[in-house]
Amino acid sequence: MKKFILFFSLFIFSCSEETIFFENSYVIENINIIDPIDGLSSSKTLVITKNKITEIFNSNEIKVSKKNKIFNGEAKFLIPGLWDAHVHFAYQTELADSMMDLFLLHGITSLRDTGGPFDFVNSYKQNSLENPKTKARLKIAGPLLDGKFNVYDGSDHTHPVLSIKNVDDNELRKNVEMLIENKVDFLKAYEMLSPSQFKLLTELAKKNNLKLTGHVPLSINVEIASSSGLNSIEHFRNIELSMTKMTNDLLKERKAILKNKSALRGASLRSLLHNKQRMRSIYNLDSSKIKNVVDILAKNDTWQIPTLKLYKNFASKSYKSKQYDSYLNLLPKNIGENWRKTISQLEDNEDKERMDFTKWQSSMVKYMHKKGITFMAGTDTPIGFLVPGLSLHQEIEELTNSGLTNLEALKAATINPSKYFNLQDSLGRIKPNYIADLIILNQNPLIDIKNTRKISAVIKDGFFMNRKYLDSIKTKKN
Template structure:
């Protein structure tokens, strides 16, 4: 009787999959990221763009014309997401395929425009291939004068009464979430956050330079970019030099504020962050890479920089090296992420490509290294580019773990990333929407 049951079960297994399976990744070690564990000797069955099962390799045999990818000795994790990038129509031809090459199958664009929306929609309609999925912020919504002066292309809020109308118009255009910037006045900033939330839209932001620092982290929800505001809040400096105050952008404020920190205040900022459910996308690699002289020289001198000619001139003009203020700020950022992590704050991995020395795709792997350097385990760092983005995007985002019914976006590695986070760069194959790239 037991033998009959086993035969029936065996038949049902084949019958349920034999007509559907387009790709089978066999004999692999699966790191689902639902837990800190390795599922050994598994086969991942894919139909179209979806995972339909993860089974023991011994229980599946190819009884049809399924394409088989033998991954013996390999490690399969979910493909990665870069949660902070900017696109440039002159560079997209080169940068978007590079993201895929490095296993980044989703990018979150932090300053939207019509061209970004068109590209996103073309990908969704399968009219554009060789590009990761795109989720787009609104245009940058800034105050007057805007942070980038004449280069600013988004809406400018000149009166608190404007902010709700501006956000409504951005939602109507079809953007996925709202981006508020660093020169907004305090009332417009708060009103914008509240209105977007009521409309069911998430908000990413820089802490405005006009905001009274005692109020930096009493904001409910949203997401801070680049750890904006933490050093200003915790600084022992009573005032900043005039040449810094004349700048419109918040980053110079944050850099100089990091020179003398009251860590009791920093701990208070972190506690408030957690209490008010504020996310962070630190982009540690943004500052770190420009201090890595060996890496920067390698970009200029070998294949890492292939296809990036349009950027290398700009990057070179900015330069690289261990500038004192930058090194101080890097150390501060590392300590801040360590505190955020220790207090269970929500953290996302992002890079801020195409800023200098950030190679599309590769820089996200480097960001994971920086996360580990700040105190996250390899498993926790991996989650900042997989599970955590899935939580941030919500129920309509069908990625982030390796399991049934998830989109088949997978990164197949030659070595175990749970042992060494640098192993995410030892890529064997990338699977995107069920297709081997």
């Protein structure tokens, strides 16, 4: 009897399966979801209502009314929209307008601008707030906060104005208070800050509940920077100086040179110090010192944005390849030509020291990852001939070359940056109530990470952009 009832109820269930209509919604059926935390789940039906994911069903358990617009996701893969956690809209101002389109075209739906004049970067932030369906979300630091000899002062074309100079603590306080009043999303410390300026900056950031990222200032060691409140470090900048037996001597030498007796401009002074100490440190690393630094970073939860592709590009000169040349076609024509010309004037032999440096970076990612340190995927585009959008996919690939699994690398470009801005409950996952910033891929990125580039559609704030729409953005460029 029991058996009969069970059979009977199953029969009723499958026969009476009614279609369901979802108001103000569209539906993606039969798609494989890759959530950065839960991983892969096959054959799901996703309901998107206005700008949010509202329901997720097993596809065999629901039949959607034909009155709903339905996209067939069969054999395709859905991942959250990606973050590029290190970009500079202000580095090449004539490229800035096109950057937004290039990001969208490559499924980058959120951005962290790590340095540029406030009014300039804020205009892009405001524009994206006004157009959430067609512009990537943009979080900004405003200008780099530098010391008395600031590096990005506009004195040559590789150092456009990205920073503000702060001659002393008072000036720094005034400038930071102004940025906070203007509602920047985080702050960025730069390399020429004095120890007391850096300390003040950490205090102001904490007091105002803002994350402080940056380069480790040359006047201090990374242990101090991390312990006093630097929440994240870009490019591992200057951490190697604390990983050798001569760490204390190096700091003493830097402090003397930082007095800048020959009145060099900021960029030259910084180069002088990097040239003097960086490779000397890399060739004299001390494993117990490395362990000590990484343990401190792990204990303080100091996140890392290693920008691996940026350095590898310069070391291996991969921008000299034919394939790289074809990437430049993505840029507006005059800018692509401009980059080509600059690249053609550069030497094309591999740079041994730089290669050694990138090998160290890669080994550092592997080691820190093992120690539980959190990573974010960021590029530094358009610095280093990194094409906006495309380069984030290259960075994700580099993270997997340095020991992260494909899913972990996706995490570094989705949920981790969301968490950085305290958005982890609404952005960066594929779950009900999350913002519908999504990418539909033709192939599985867990099998081959290069598949993140095989984009079939991008969804921004619920707005569905199919391949044809995306290609129209591309042709608009040229």
